[in-house]
Amino acid sequence: MGYKKAARTFSIPQSTLEDRVKKVRQHGLSPALAAEKSLGRFKTVFTEAQETELVNHILFLEERLFGLTLHNLRRLAFELAERNNLPNNFNKTTQMAGKDWLYGFLSRHRNISLRDPEKTSIAQAKGFNCTAVSKFYDLLNSIYEKHNLSSYDIYNIDKTRVLTVANKQSQVLALRGKIPRLKDEFLLLLKPA
Structure with a gap:
């Protein structure tokens, strides 16, 4: 099927279809990866799977009564990005992820909230x-x-x-609706x- 017919059949602009096919052929990307659309100029540092793993780690620690503070989470994110050689714009001198990353992370994962531990x-x-x-x-x-x-x-x-x-305890990250406890x-x- 040609570009023109495929564009009409699937209601996709022909130029977009040509660009995506070009990415697959020239850069060796998978069709699914080439079809991904990134909105805006900013990209997240971690993949969805990595962020899900980070959320699970936060909840794992909170279950065992060791809640992470925002400061700890920012340090953990920096360390995770550095160990995996992920491109990032985190602060190298303080070795922490920025507040913008933190607020974006918390907005993407609404099931985590900041709580005062008992x-x-x-x-x-x-x-x-x-x-x-x-x-x-x-x-x-x-x-x-x-x-x-x-x-x-x-x-x-x-x-x-x-x-x-x-x-005086710092606030910790916990599952939304749950009161974290410290031992x-x-x-x-x-x-x-």
């Missing part, structure tokens, strides 16, 4: 019972196996002298490999 002990948050303790140790064992950790890589700091929840009983530190 001070909550681990007993209140999880219900200190056999099931909760068992779940904690199952999670700990899976982290042991996943990261190939030994006993000297893990530190347990209880609340006798170390405060893990400050009087203040103990902190488990893992030594990076």
